[in-house]
Amino acid sequence: MERLRIGVIGLGIGRRHLQTLARMDDVEIAGIADTDPVRLASCSGEFGVRPYATAEALLSAERLDAVSICTPPASHRSLTEDAARRGIHVLCEKPMAPTVSDCDAMAAACRSAGVRLMVAQKKRFHPLVARLKELSHGELGPIRWALVKYALGRVPMDWFWDERDGGGPIQENSVHAVDTLRYLIGEVRTVMAVGGTLFNADRAPQPDVAAVSLQFANGSIAALGLGQASEWAFADERFFFACDGGEARFWGRFDASTEWRMALRSAPDKIVNESIEADDCFDSEIGHFLACVRSGDEPLVTGEDARGSVAVTVAIKESIRTGQAIQLA
Ligand SMILES: NC(=O)c1ccc[n+]([C@@H]2O[C@H](COP(=O)([O-])OP(=O)(O)OC[C@H]3O[C@@H](n4cnc5c(N)ncnc54)[C@H](O)[C@@H]3O)[C@@H](O)[C@H]2O)c1
Incomplete structure (x- = not known):
């Protein structure tokens, strides 16, 4: 080859x-x-x-x-x-x-x-996200309600906070959490958020934390706590999903979920608990991209798809700024 x-x-x-x-x-x-x-x-x-x-x-x-x-x-x-x-x-x-x-x-x-x-x-290439995606088409069934905590540690780079560049933590970094939900649940229709510059006064007016409600086109809902509130030493991420057929959650150090727990409504006492090796996903992501370059196949995250995650993070900041619910097309 x-x-x-x-x-x-x-x-x-x-x-x-x-x-x-x-x-x-x-x-x-x-x-x-x-x-x-x-x-x-x-x-x-x-x-x-x-x-x-x-x-x-x-x-x-x-x-x-x-x-x-x-x-x-x-x-x-x-x-x-x-x-x-x-x-x-x-x-x-x-x-x-x-x-x-x-x-x-x-x-x-x-x-x-x-x-x-x-x-x-x-994150679409994370083994636990991939597992949940598969299960949401199988025994867990569609996700109806999601709860996410996604709060990173301190970031010193000016470009990260600049509205014309990274767009602050709610955009630059929370786009991972938003994209994970869009991948697992579908398109977002309504965005409601409150937020503020509560931990990084020198970065005002860029919001550093947000409490966000999303409603998806299929009626599912999500609540997210996003931003830069933690120190890296204890920054973590937590994802919880209530589905038609049961509940699942995964969590771990920030950007490195390793713990998985799920149960089906049909067998609520049979709780599955599991730990996996940490995976930063770069190998599978880059491998997938290059396979698509060779085959001509559409990659898992096209430009037309990824723009939707930017649209949601932009809408979160607009909702914080205006106090209004934002409807996405
Ligand atoms: N997927 C992930 O987990 C992940 C992790 C970190 C960063 N990122 C993303 O990667 C991008 C870069 O982030 P980073 O943390 O590496 O930032 P960084 O500031 O550490 O590094 C960026 C580098 O790009 C160089 N650069 C800037 N503009 C350039 C240009 N026009 N031509 C050539 N070089 C240029 C800078 O000199 C710098 O060395 C951001 O979009 C960020 O969100 C993704």
């Missing part, structure tokens, strides 16, 4: 992408780019790959099949459009972009260029 030639742009979490790519026999890491010369030199040395000081230089110099875009969200649109114009398939880190119109432009650019665009909503 001919090896796919891959580039990586942005070497924060991009370094984690490189670790996965470096272990794949059917991949050649053709080059990396970062505007930070220290990170660039460090990753170039560690992975033995050609460094480029700009994304443009990488995309012009190398004949790439695909690229991982791992820069902050404000640059996702222009980098995706540039790659698409050159016929390069794109794996773009979450959140897809700061605005829904940016997301739409990215999806359209990749469609018209005939390249695959996958957004790295990695």
Whole structure:
């Protein structure tokens, strides 16, 4: 099999992408780019790959099949459009972009260029999310009510808090929780939220925490506690689901659920308790994307799909700002 030639742009979490790519026999890491010369030199040395000081230089110099875009969200649109114009398939880190119109432009650019665009909503690849997805089509049945606590530790980067870039914790990070619910339950119709800047006064008016109610198109409901309230040392995540056929929950350290518990209504005393190995999902996510590049199949998280998760996080902040319920199309 001919090896796919891959580039990586942005070497924060991009370094984690490189670790996965470096272990794949059917991949050649053709080059990396970062505007930070220290990170660039460090990753170039560690992975033995050609460094480029700009994304443009990488995309012009190398004949790439695909690229991982791992820069902050404000640059996702222009980098995706540039790659698409050159016929390069794109794996773009979450959140897809700061605005829904940016997301739409990215999806359209990749469609018209005939390249695959996958957004790295990695939680869809988590083994417990995948198990719940399967069970919700089987013995657990549809999810009717979900409760989520998803509160990360402190994040110092300015871009993370900038409304025109990361959009703060309710967008940059909570998009993982929102996307998980959309994947498991379906499209969101109504968003109601209260929130505020309760723990990071220097970041006002960007809300750092939110209490959110969602109603889905199928009538299911969810309540979410989101934001940056924890210290990393004790930050955790908790997901609870009441379904037609029973209840399930999973939880663990933040971004690393390892515990699973479920019971069916037909056998309420037979409670299943299980622990799994921690899985950061990058191997399965990147493996899936590259398989789609080879086969031409649609990836599990298309641009048209992922834009819906950005739309919900934007609506949460709009509801906080206006005090109104927001209806999504
Ligand atoms: N899926 C996950 O679990 C996960 C985890 C962390 C970050 N992320 C996402 O990855 C993206 C980056 O986050 P991060 O934590 O790595 O940020 P970061 O600030 O640590 O790193 C970003 C890097 O991109 C470089 N960069 C910025 N603009 C660039 C450009 N135009 N061209 C080339 N290089 C550029 C910066 O110099 C920096 O080294 C964000 O969208 C974030 O949400 C996802």
